[in-house]
Amino acid sequence: MQVRGLRTVLGRKTIFDGVDLDIPRGKVTAVMGPSGCGKTTLLRHLTGQRRPDAGSIRIDGMDVTGLSRQALFELRERIGYLFQNSALLTDYDVFENVAFPLRQHLRLPEEIIRNIVLTKLEAVGLRGAAGLMASELSGGMMRRVALARAIIRDPMLILYDEPFVGLDPIALNQVLRLIRTLNDTLGVTSILVAHEFSAVARVADLVYLLAGGKIVAHGPPQALRDDPSPWTRQFFGGEADGPVPFQYPARDYAADLGFAADHPSAPSAAARQAAATTRAAEPRA
Amino acid sequence: MSAQLRRGIVAGIADGLARIGAHGLFLLQILAALPASLRHYRETVRQIWFTGAMSLVIIMTCGLFVGMVLGLQLYYVLSIFGGTAALGTVVSLSLYRELGPVVTALLFAGRAGTSITAEIGLMRATDQLAAMEMMAVDPIAYVAAPRFLAGIVAMPLLACVFNALGIFGAHLVGVSWLGLDNGTFWSNMTSSVDVWTDVINGVWKSVAFGAVVALIAVFQGYTTAPTSEGVAYATTRTVVFSSIVVLAIDFVMTAFLM
Ligand SMILES: Nc1ncnc2c1ncn2[C@@H]1O[C@H](COP(=O)(O)OP(=O)(O)OP(=O)(O)O)[C@@H](O)[C@H]1O
Ligand SMILES: [Mg+2]
Numbered sequence: 041m042q043v044r045g046l047r048t049v050l051g052r053k054t055i056f057d058g059v060d061l062d063i064p065r066g067k068v069t070a071v072m073g074p075s076g077c078g079k080t081t082l083l084r085h086l087t088g089q090r091r092p093d094a095g096s097i098r099i100d101g102m103d104v105t106g107l108s109r110q111a112l113f114e115l116r117e118r119i120g121y122l123f124q125n126s127a128l129l130t131d132y133d134v135f136e137n138v139a140f141p142l143r144q145h146l147r148l149p150e151e152i153i154r155n156i157v158l159t160k161l162e163a164v165g166l167r168g169a170a171g172l173m174a175s176e177l178s179g180g181m182m183r184r185v186a187l188a189r190a191i192i193r194d195p196m197l198i199l200y201d202e203p204f205v206g207l208d209p210i211a212l213n214q215v216l217r218l219i220r221t222l223n224d225t226l227g228v229t230s231i232l233v234a235h236e237f238s239a240v241a242r243v244a245d246l247v248y249l250l251a252g253g254k255i256v257a258h259g260p261p262q263a264l265r266d267d268p269s270p271w272t273r274q275f276f277g278g279e280a281d282g283p284v285p286f287q288y289p290a291r292d293y294a295a296d297l298g299f300a301a302d303h304p305s306a307p308s309a310a311a312r313q314a315a316a317t318t319r320a321a322e323p324r325a
Numbered sequence: 326m327s328a329q330l331r332r333g334i335v336a337g338i339a340d341g342l343a344r345i346g347a348h349g350l351f352l353l354q355i356l357a358a359l360p361a362s363l364r365h366y367r368e369t370v371r372q373i374w375f376t377g378a379m380s381l382v383i384i385m386t387c388g389l390f391v392g393m394v395l396g397l398q399l400y401y402v403l404s405i406f407g408g409t410a411a412l413g414t415v416v417s418l419s420l421y422r423e424l425g426p427v428v429t430a431l432l433f434a435g436r437a438g439t440s441i442t443a444e445i446g447l448m449r450a451t452d453q454l455a456a457m458e459m460m461a462v463d464p465i466a467y468v469a470a471p472r473f474l475a476g477i478v479a480m481p482l483l484a485c486v487f488n489a490l491g492i493f494g495a496h497l498v499g500v501s502w503l504g505l506d507n508g509t510f511w512s513n514m515t516s517s518v519d520v521w522t523d524v525i526n527g528v529w530k531s532v533a534f535g536a537v538v539a540l541i542a543v544f545q546g547y548t549t550a551p552t553s554e555g556v557a558y559a560t561t562r563t564v565v566f567s568s569i570v571v572l573a574i575d576f577v578m579t580a581f582l583m
Pocket of ligand 2: 079
């Protein structure tokens, strides 16, 4: 999969400003970046849920941005997608949620559907919860049901939007192993959005770091952690000051709180910005 | 001032036309998805149950009360002319031709239309529609079309139930309470109500109302802003638009079907 010159403007904010990505077949590629930098939006572009303002996205040589609805649906039958908020169908129970893609597209005997669904639920540790309604699940259980649903048809490409949220260490291990196994045994191409670097480092072959509308760093996880660039050092070090903004773009803080911007005790925005940049540029002690 | 008023009126008309156009386009999308939605016929049956059967209680209660009120009011009017024997005829004609379809449609918009809008709106807000699209299931075929079809099927049936209970209510008041002759009540009614011009025309009306109310409800849910406030507004709009459009179409259809 190849992304070239992606540009997106949402409202008044430019989310992507020339993003180039190469996602190798059969590998696990992770996309990381600060909250609100557009990771979910990127996944939506990749699956044709939202069209970018400019740029091209090629899957197997097909440009997703130009596909008709019909062609998109054909493509999506081979794609699994884990929504950030799970997006389970609340009218159905766990079993029917996971079985939904099978029932909609294939005419299979009930017994086979049952076997496939229970196998996938077993893989995420929720076979016993098959009879519960979607609304009776905890957040972490919903994630895993949604994961089982995403992989039910053994897709060739799976996109995970934050699969590790709300998972306890045991479930996390299980899900990590599942993602890795899918890749190693079925040769699935996976795209993973996550914030937990330790987890990402264990499954991903390649990591892209997205910030400020651009790809600021990429490479294998180990290389990225030891990367000396200020972007990666700040992001993985979790520091508030640096080139990656922690704050959503805003007016001057003092002015927002009602102090005059030129109040002697309130440093001006320019001064704070300058301080932040110098600190980021200094080599870490 | 008057220029401002004129501009406001023009903008209002343009806005209304744009809304009608958007509903029309959505209707075309639903019609295009009908063949695909036939595969989900179970979903359609489930929706007929939800919109139709679950509305029965309110339709029956209201039908009974409307019939009883009609019985009282028309008995009084007819007694001025000494024509109380025609009570059955007058009640049943008003119900079949007018009150049955219209009142049922208004109740249907309040009972079933709002729940359709809120349900689809919440599905939109919680990404369930997006999830269907990602599973290569067309939400228009799976969610919108079955509810639209259910509205068309359920409305005429509900209107018939409403009419039956209405006539029963009028009979209760006229015959059991005010002492009209039972035989006169029924024979006058059966001899002057025509199946084709009165009953079937009413059925056509209720089919049209069912289609319109279901279309508005589904459209409002489908295009709602994905927030709590968005769903609330969409639900309100369903009732407001449905009521206006039902009464407007009623006038047009009455003028043509008379
Ligand atoms: N409908 C919209 N209109 C305007 N801006 C939007 C809209 N949807 C999202 N955004 C903006 O787009 C940006 C990217 O959103 P996105 O959901 O892709 O972030 P994200 O990287 O997935 O964040 P997180 O890690 O918190 O999930 C955000 O800054 C958000 O404010
Ligand atoms: Mg996100």
